[in-house]
Amino acid sequence: MTQLALVIDLNVCVGCHACVTSCKQWNTSGWAGPMVDENPYGADPTGTFFNRVQTFEVGSYPNTETVHFPKSCLHCEEPPCVPVCPTGASYKREDNGVVLVDYDKCIGCKYCSWACPYGVRELDEMQKVMKKCTLCIDRITDQSLPERERKPACVLACPTSARLFGDVHDPDSEVSVAIRERGGYPLMPEWGTKPANHYLPRQKTRMHISEDELQRADNPLTKEDITVYTGEETIDDVTW
Amino acid sequence: MHPAFSVILLTTLIGAGQGLFLALFTGQLYSSIKLIEAQGADFYAGGSTISLLLLIAGLGASFFHLGRPERAWRAASKWRTSWLSREVIVLPLMMAVVFFYGLFHYIGWTEPFYVAGGGILPIDVTLVLGFLGVVIALALFVCTAMIYASVKFLEEWHSPYTVGNFTFLGMASGFMLAAAFSAYLGNHLVGFYGTWAVIFTLLALGTRTASLLRNATLKHKSTLQTAIGVRHRQIVQKSQGFTGGSFNTREFFHHQSPEFLKLVRLAFLVLVFPLPLFLILISYVLQSPTLPIAAFLVQYLGLLAERWYFFAEARHPQNLYYQSIA
Ligand code: SF4
Ligand code: SF4
Numbered sequence: 001m002t003q004l005a006l007v008i009d010l011n012v013c014v015g016c017h018a019c020v021t022s023c024k025q026w027n028t029s030g031w032a033g034p035m036v037d038e039n040p041y042g043a044d045p046t047g048t049f050f051n052r053v054q055t056f057e058v059g060s061y062p063n064t065e066t067v068h069f070p071k072s073c074l075h076c077e078e079p080p081c082v083p084v085c086p087t088g089a090s091y092k093r094e095d096n097g098v099v100l101v102d103y104d105k106c107i108g109c110k111y112c113s114w115a116c117p118y119g120v121r122e123l124d125e126m127q128k129v130m131k132k133c134t135l136c137i138d139r140i141t142d143q144s145l146p147e148r149e150r151k152p153a154c155v156l157a158c159p160t161s162a163r164l165f166g167d168v169h170d171p172d173s174e175v176s177v178a179i180r181e182r183g184g185y186p187l188m189p190e191w192g193t194k195p196a197n198h199y200l201p202r203q204k205t206r207m208h209i210s211e212d213e214l215q216r217a218d219n220p221l222t223k224e225d226i227t228v229y230t231g232e233e234t235i236d237d238v239t240w
Numbered sequence: 241m242h243p244a245f246s247v248i249l250l251t252t253l254i255g256a257g258q259g260l261f262l263a264l265f266t267g268q269l270y271s272s273i274k275l276i277e278a279q280g281a282d283f284y285a286g287g288s289t290i291s292l293l294l295l296i297a298g299l300g301a302s303f304f305h306l307g308r309p310e311r312a313w314r315a316a317s318k319w320r321t322s323w324l325s326r327e328v329i330v331l332p333l334m335m336a337v338v339f340f341y342g343l344f345h346y347i348g349w350t351e352p353f354y355v356a357g358g359g360i361l362p363i364d365v366t367l368v369l370g371f372l373g374v375v376i377a378l379a380l381f382v383c384t385a386m387i388y389a390s391v392k393f394l395e396e397w398h399s400p401y402t403v404g405n406f407t408f409l410g411m412a413s414g415f416m417l418a419a420a421f422s423a424y425l426g427n428h429l430v431g432f433y434g435t436w437a438v439i440f441t442l443l444a445l446g447t448r449t450a451s452l453l454r455n456a457t458l459k460h461k462s463t464l465q466t467a468i469g470v471r472h473r474q475i476v477q478k479s480q481g482f483t484g485g486s487f488n489t490r491e492f493f494h495h496q497s498p499e500f501l502k503l504v505r506l507a508f509l510v511l512v513f514p515l516p517l518f519l520i521l522i523s524y525v526l527q528s529p530t531l532p533i534a535a536f537l538v539q540y541l542g543l544l545a546e547r548w549y550f551f552a553e554a555r556h557p558q559n560l561y562y563q564s565i566a
Binding site for chain 2: 188
């Protein structure tokens with residue numbers, strides 16, 4: 001079975017929101033659109049987004065670290081949002097594991113949003129139906145696009161390649177290897193939702209430099225040893 | 241959570257409607273075995289009409305909760321997995337039973353067709369229908385409560401107390417309404433219904449207090465640490481990713497001060513429990529025809545506050561992600 005998912009590398013995300021805007025652009029003009037904005041230029045703008053980039057500060061000054069944290073539907077393998085839906089509008093695709101909402105069936109009861117601990121479902125205030133990340137289903141399944149473009153808009157937009165996309169059930173896929181080898185982890189594992197999306201932790205890049213690397217032992221420019229030896233055993237005697 | 245008025249009205253109105261129906265049937269059962277004075281068709285037909293109106297009003301309120309009410313019929317399809325879907329099926333069944341129960345009383349289909357228990361319990365159509373109604377009313381209480389109690393992420397709700405509260409509070413207000421209705425008609429059942437109302441109010445006091453105590457010391461499973469997966473004791477959100485509000489900041493926050501919450505809690509603890517009990521006791525002593533009505537109204541007002549608090553008290557784990565605007 002295939003389970004498509006994103007793997008997000010917190011180590012390289014710079015919090016530029018390129019994924020947020022490209023997601024909005026692609027999806028508002030596509031199958032899931034429109035994603036309505038209200039008061040976009042007013043005092044209190046609000047609108048539907050599938051993807052948000054948040055920022056957290058870890059630690060206290062001066063030992064702080066900034067974590068930029070993109071968040072969208074994690075396409076859980078045990079999605080708690082699906083069984084609670086009274087209409088069957090929320091469903092998980094059998095063939096690729098993407099969790100979707102059928103906008104023609106949804107009655108906008110918001111129950112599914114209560115049953116998602118991650119806060120990634122948003123009710124569209126104009127269409128009055130529930131919306132969430134589709135992993136750009138209309139794009140990744142579009143056979144008319146060249147292979148390299150069959151990826152979610154956010155993945156293509158990310159300038160630092162912080163977003164990897166692939167099948168987390170295929171052990172040899174780029175995403176599975178990244179999760180395995182770079183400590184990929186799921187969010188809120190305590191709920192047993194088994195999110196398909198994973199996050200790669202931040203890693204400190206450290207260089208270890210020892211004394212003799214600073215002082216080259218065999219530096220030809222160091223001054224010659226001018227000690228005067230008077231008959232005692234020298235290193236040369238021992239080695240030869 | 242944001243307390244939505246549509247849902248507050250839905251749950252309190254249908255609770256009282258179901259409770260009233262249960263009260264009517266309890267009265268019929270008692271009178272058929274001659275423990276209390278028998279009532280005429282008017283009492284049952286009138287009571288059923290009030291119960292039905294409450295159920296209809298509740299259903300009406302629920303439509304305001306839906307983004308797409310015109311598609312509401314679709315909500316009956318996933319009854320295998322969704323408690324919401326189950327409620328959507330059981331509520332109309334309840335209405336149908338109450339309607340026919342009242343109708344059969346009104347047209348006088350109350351001739352016993354069988355006498356059970358050695359001539360003690362005469363069974364007629366309304367009794368059979370009423371018994372079915374009891375099962376459906378209890379099932380509806382469970383469905384309504386389980387919509388909330390089954391969501392494991394809302395840990396304040398995820399407990400059997402929620403089912404107890406919805407059931408006992410609904411029954412208390414329904415029997416209180418039956419007492420008020422009897423007082424209004426001037427029959428002799430005020431004491432009978434009043435006593436049951438007191439019993440259910442005390443039961444509800446038990447479960448509601450237990451749930452308040454449980455929630456006061458509740459430790460939430462999710463933390464900011466598990467939410468973003470960083471192991472550090474000090475994490476603060478600097479930005480939630482947008483400045484204006486979103487669905488996530490509207491639906492899951494009550495936007496009220498902790499003091500206001502405490503005030504509402506105090507209000508419902510007074511209005512739902514001691515005050516109506518006091519009023520109904522006084523009315524018993526004074527034989528007052530208006531005090532039971534006041535007792536019901538006060539308790540219903542209290543139930544609105546109780547339901548408001550029920551929503552406001554619950555803290556959703558998603559709120560961890562929406563703490564800071566800047
Ligand atoms: S992240 Fe939320 S909306 Fe997405 S599948 Fe999981 S529970 Fe459902
Ligand atoms: S809001 Fe729509 S998708 Fe969500 S539970 Fe209700 S009907 Fe299902």
